[in-house]
Amino acid sequence: MIIVEHLAKRVGPEQTPVLRDIGFRMDSGELIGLLGVSGSGKTTLLRCLALREKWDKGNFRVDGTDILQGGLGGRTKIRREWAFLEQNEELNRNRTALKNVLIGQAAQTPLWRRLTGMVRSDDYMGAMDELERLGLLDKSRMKLGQLSGGERQRVAIARALVHGAKVILADEPVTGLDPKSAQSVIETLRELCKETGLSVIAVVPLELAERFATRLWVLDNGIIKHDVTGRRLTSQERAGLL
């Protein structure tokens, strides 16, 4: 269980309040579609949850561990178990899909391993299993630059899972993809949530969020203004997104 209370964050030289009072409880297996107009703070919220930004205020508990007050253990938990897929996810286009999966995100992989590309054989098996699960087995030896945008997103997801992600924070994972690929990436995330208990918060277009997310959040004026489960947004709730 993830519990966030009263998260507040100001940004920039003017110290503009972007997140004023964010609070939620989230179970494993949930896929949350994070919605809000441009500038409403979606990226800032994901960055705060990934501990890429310092919180001005707030409480953050994960499975009973106090992340902000509980010493190094809590922060290490987030670094190990939470993957942040950024808007322009840094993958190496000159390396194969397999190598990209094996060599994890900077926070999860020791520097020597990132530099040398050396891996253990059990890591190799795990990476192949994950690539197979995400339908990429036949692409594993191809250079990333030869894969489609949707396939590259799957590689990023496989990489997060291989490195033990229990939570994925995805900032616009389908932006720039054709509709079919976009749908298939979200469908894959949904299946992973259902099958493995992975939890996902993803900034995705409304139409896909309404079809595939288990829950919708509309961010507005620094708070989660609407928190909706099991239905689409009403026209009034939707109006705030225009």
Ligand SMILES: Nc1ncnc2c1ncn2[C@@H]1O[C@H](COP(=O)(O)OP(=O)(O)OP(=O)(O)O)[C@@H](O)[C@H]1O
């Ligand atoms: N480091 C920063 N310095 C100054 N302003 C910032 C900083 N980070 C974010 N902001 C501002 O905070 C607001 C929220 O930004 P954020 O990127 O979180 O919004 P968003 O909802 O993700 O937007 P978009 O949908 O356009 O990606 C914006 O007005 C942005 O300009």
